[in-house]
Amino acid sequence: MISDVYYYFRRDLLKWLRGRIFVISALVMPAAWLIFVGVPLRPQFTNDYLSFITPGIMVMTMLFSSFQGGSLLIFDKVLGFMNKFLAMPSSRESILLGKISFITFRGLIQSTIILIIAALLGVGMPGPVQILLIYIVMGLFGILFSAIATTIALAVDDHDGYAAVNSMLSMPLFFASTALMPYSSMPPWLRVLASLNPVSYAIDATRDLFTGGIVFSGILELLAIGLIVMGISMYIFRKATI
């Protein structure tokens, strides 16, 4: 089972690395946020907006990359790969776990590049323990949302349908979070939405870690939600027909 997950992971990885332009294109939007919004904008609540939104943009990179990752399964379905895989004795969960591990791995590489760009733009970096914890937050966040994206993709019929679901979910999740402003600057209704949004949990934890604190609350919250979502996703994949 573990080896099957690796084989599926390796297939997607090889295809991605041979895609050339796609390896870079996913980084353009988060980099643009840092350079065109983070650097010039001077809001009232902080005099270093770039440092403020860097955790938000790292989590955004992970969020969009995870949702975009759902289309991998859509292509496997539409192109007939899924039929072949489902007729094999290897377990169906290993298809899900292979996608989750690849999408999360890819997201971590992309967030690392965003982190390096932020450092080059002058954002202060925290210590090694905090960096390690930030990667754990990112990893758990990626697992959570790539599980959601891949499971939605299993239920949706075609690429257009998935693109619609993707844009309907990813944008509101990003804007209704603490990515761009703190709770204190939000109107009460947005504060409620943002404090219920798991995207905020990841951003808040990352932001605390960036300022030198050592916190585990975000990790525990994401772990709890992640376990529930994984349980549901694995159940749905086990039952999968076509």
Added chain:
Amino acid sequence: MTTAISTEGLTKYFKDLCAVDSVSLEVGNEIFGLLGPNGAGKSTIVKMLTTLLKPTKGKALVCGYDIEKNAFKVRESISYVPQEMALDIKLTGRENVELYAQLYHVPNRRDRVDEVIGLMDLSDRAGELVRGYSGGMRRRLELAQALVHEPKVLFLDEPTLGLDVGARKKIWDHIGSLKEKGMTIFMTTHYMDEADKYCDRVAIIDKGKIAAVDTPRRLKNELGQNIIIASVSGEYRPVDIEGIRLLGTDDHELRFIAEKGEEVLPIISGELTRQGLKVHSLSIRETTLDDVFLNKVTVQEDKTAFDGTKYRLMLRQR
């Protein structure tokens, strides 16, 4: 003959629509072809036998294993090649086959991969990306993938669809040699001439039901040896002539079926003239599986939902 596949009252409903209607079949070590118009339920039968769909009613055994209760064992014993040609074009031919060898946990992986690639005459191109492969090579690569774990039963959905004549011939030669090695091949096809030439037995499916199962030879003989086609002007009034049966009429064409075409030709010609019809031409040909097929199925306009095949063909270019 050992039984590789047996079904009993296999039935599948999609909501209220009956796609497969109590199909009972016995398939041994042979090349077995499933023929039928679009939407007749061919692919649905294959998808149930390959454990991708659960039947609504009835049961089926593949290699002695129940497709519902023992799906895992069935999956170990079979391979399934769907019609879409699902290959990773950014991977090399060898990498494509390796993935299957890995997922099937094949022992002596490297040797086995080389062996099946060699078997499909792809050794000299195995290191290249599949992007550069022709349609026939891609289909052969899929067969290599399917063979890597030495399955007992091979399911093929339209294996020669969209290939040129040479590539089709080559695929059929490979399928034939697999059967000689003891593999059972269960396939669907639209090409009657290919089914006639290469299948040991065929089943004709119409509206989810089996209309006929037998060897192509016997199905043709059952219908009659020869088809006589008369091109005429005027109204033909059907009359009984011994040994001749009217098969169908089109605008200006009458089709008769008879055991001994040469002997009855003058009789038909005489009768047509007697009725005052102007005969433009008369011809005789051997009965083909096409005639059997058209005689067994209700020909109707293709009303099946668009299944995305075109979309897939388009995407395959990526």
